[in-house]
Amino acid sequence: MEKHCKGYYDLIKKEMVPCKSFTNLTESGYSQCKECQEKSGFDLCLGCNGSTCQTNSNKARIFCHEGHHVYLAYFANDKLKVGTAASYRKYERILEQGALYSIFLAQTPNGRIARQIESQISKLGITSRVNSSYKMNNFIIDREQEEIDRMLMQEYESILRNIDERFKKYFIKPEYNNFINISDKVRQNLLEESRQLNLFGGMDDPTHKEYEKISKPEYISGEIQTTVGSLILLKNENKYSVVNMKSLEGWMVDFKKREIGEKNNEVFDRGER
Amino acid sequence: MGVKQFLGIKWINSNPQMLFYDNITHSIQYEDCNRNHRNKKDDGKTLQRVL
Numbered sequence: 264m265e266k267h268c269k270g271y272y273d274l275i276k277k278e279m280v281p282c283k284s285f286t287n288l289t290e291s292g293y294s295q296c297k298e299c300q301e302k303s304g305f306d307l308c309l310g311c312n313g314s315t316c317q318t319n320s321n322k323a324r325i326f327c328h329e330g331h332h333v334y335l336a337y338f339a340n341d342k343l344k345v346g347t348a349a350s351y352r353k354y355e356r357i358l359e360q361g362a363l364y365s366i367f368l369a370q371t372p373n374g375r376i377a378r379q380i381e382s383q384i385s386k387l388g389i390t391s392r393v394n395s396s397y398k399m400n401n402f403i404i405d406r407e408q409e410e411i412d413r414m415l416m417q418e419y420e421s422i423l424r425n426i427d428e429r430f431k432k433y434f435i436k437p438e439y440n441n442f443i444n445i446s447d448k449v450r451q452n453l454l455e456e457s458r459q460l461n462l463f464g465g466m467d468d469p470t471h472k473e474y475e476k477i478s479k480p481e482y483i484s485g486e487i488q489t490t491v492g493s494l495i496l497l498k499n500e501n502k503y504s505v506v507n508m509k510s511l512e513g514w515m516v517d518f519k520k521r522e523i524g525e526k527n528n529e530v531f532d533r534g535e536r
Numbered sequence: 537m538g539v540k541q542f543l544g545i546k547w548i549n550s551n552p553q554m555l556f557y558d559n560i561t562h563s564i565q566y567e568d569c570n571r572n573h574r575n576k577k578d579d580g581k582t583l584q585r586v587l
Contacts, residue, residue: 267541267559269541269543269544279546279555279564281562281564285559354550355547355548355550358547358552359546359547487570490545490552490569490570492545493544493545495545495569508544508554509544511542511544512543513541513542513543514542515539515540515541516539516540516541518554518556518567531542
């Protein structure tokens with residue numbers, strides 16, 4: 264099978280635009296051609312810290328002049344991440360990141376100030392990047408929701424104490440988000456509830472079930488249990504796998520769908536390279 | 537569905553969709569990848585902290 268440019272997301276029309284030349288990228292590590300990278304308008308915005316605007320794209324400038332939010336997201340094993348989102352799609356942004364617990368902590372009139380705040384918070388020691396490998400290896404959140412709430416809130420207060428005075432006016436009463444139906448679905452599938460009384464009078468913690476981590480899928484099949492960001496949790500005859508669907512972007516695939524109850528609900532075949 | 541180009545998972549209205557591009561009909565097709573349950577944002581909760 265082949266890989267072609269996946270096109271780009273038009274920030275103004277707010278829709279995916281396929282690549283006009285359908286550039287073959289089979290031998291490339293990229294999933295987008297140079298032309299589509301430029302058309303998206305975002306290629307020079309990656310790594311922006313709000314100090315000097317690098318873009319030459321009007322689309323990116325228009326987008327950046329829209330209202331933004333700064334968020335603090337919780338990932339499994341107590342990893343916190345700071346990030347920014349255009350306000351009109353702030354929930355989609357955290358969902359595509361796979362952030363199941365988060366707070367929006369600041370609201371800004373444009374993306375540039377949001378990036379400056381993000382950069383300041385990152386200097387306080389909170390990462391602005393969590394890669395797919397971390398997300399796959401830390402797929403199960405087994406902390407209680409109240410503990411996560413407390414952690415996010417404590418960090419929010421610490422940030423507020425330490426952030427530059429000039430940014431404080433953009434801070435809002437934290438807007439808390441959780442997508443517990445997704446994290447519950449992960450827990451229902453991947454936590455073993457042994458629940459035995461231990462020597463100290465408490466209950467044993469549930470144990471994690473094994474799951475296969477598929478970072479570069481060639482052929483996958485199974486029933487989709489849930490989706491976290493770009494990762495899908497598949498179940499196939501009591502075996503679980505977490506698949507990084509991002510690595511399939513641009514590839515020609517043979518997708519077969521079967522109704523629930525039939526064997527092998529979903530099949531993805533990228534074929535031989 | 538046959539051979540299509542996989543464009544990625546996009547979250548649309550808080551629901552994950554798989555996007556496929558059909559290079560023959562030049563159309564984008566959407567497949568729900570969360571059929572078993574719907575995501576529902578918990579809007580009811582805001583932590584109590586007044587600036």
